[in-house]
Every structure is written in structure tokens, then in C-alpha cells.
Amino acid sequence: MKTILINLKEIKPGKTTFSILSNSEDLELKDIEYELASKINTQINIYKNRNNYEMEIASIFDLRLICSRCLSEFIKQFNEISHFYLKEGKEDVEKEHTFSDEDAYTIFFSEESIDIAPIIREQVILSIPIKPLCSESCQLPSYKSEFTDIDPRWQKLMELKDKLNQ
Ligand SMILES: [Zn+2]
DSSP states (O other): OOOOOOEGGGGOOOEEEEEEOOOOOTTTTTTSEEEOOOOEEEEEEEEETTEEEEEEEEEEEEEEEOOOOTEEEEEEEEEEEEEEEEEOOOOOOOHHHOOOOEEEEEEEEESEEEEEEEHHHHHHHHHHHHOOOOOOOOOOOOOOHHHHTTHHHHHHHHHHHHHHHH
């Protein structure tokens, strides 16, 4: 897998933005359940305040899915956003185990730069729906539609039945 390195020492105070384009080969996403139908367009925003870093990673990409109801193939766009706190040093599980902000994760770094390729890869993998649907209203081919293609020999009988019911 390619590395996508961000050198934190070069980050100036305030907001810094990077854009990265990667593909399924870069991120070893060739063998996932559904194929990527586009490149992965990622925007990274890093907010630095003294020695505190906050990082937002937003990835936009298309997946070629197969509808779990009608089995038709369709392409859906995903926009996945993750938030992180970056801290220098090694992870201290006991101290950092807090649920105060469930949407944000803390990344500990000891090197000058961090590799965000695994984060983007995870965004794609976690976005894969368990039961993709081509649309909210997608229906299985229903029994009703089968009855509309009814054998003409039965049609007379059905009409008779309707008459009797009137
Ligand atoms: Zn469908």
C-alpha cells in the first residue's frame, strides 16, 4: 500500500488544507466486496493551535453496488468525514479512554509525519453497506406483476370470478 504522509512539523498554526487523489490500487482496495467506480477524492483539514492538532478527513468516492432486492447494479456516491485529535507521544490507554467525544478519535504520533492512507482505506471499507438498495422504494419483483402477465386461458376465469364477487 502506498503511504500518504503529512509532515506535522511543517504545519503552521491555523488551518492547513491538502487535497489527495488516490485509487483502489494505491490503497489496496481491489479485493473489497464492491468495486470502486471512481478515484477517491480526499480533502484534509488540519487545525493547529499551539501543540494541539485537529484533523478532518473528508473523502468522496463512488462504489459500484448491487441492489440486495432487485439485484441490479448501480453506482452510489459516498462522502465520508472523520475527525481526529493528534497528540504527540505514545498512547496511554488508561488516560485516554474517554467517551466524551464519541465522534472523534485520537491519533498518537511519535514521528514527524503521519500516514493517512490507512485512514482513507478504512473510510471506504466502513462505508460499504451491508444491504445496498438501488432506491428507497426498490421492490422485489412482486407476485402482483406476475398476475398481470396472466395466461389468457385463465383471464376468462378471473373475469368470471370478479363478476361473481360483484
Ligand atoms: Zn433495487
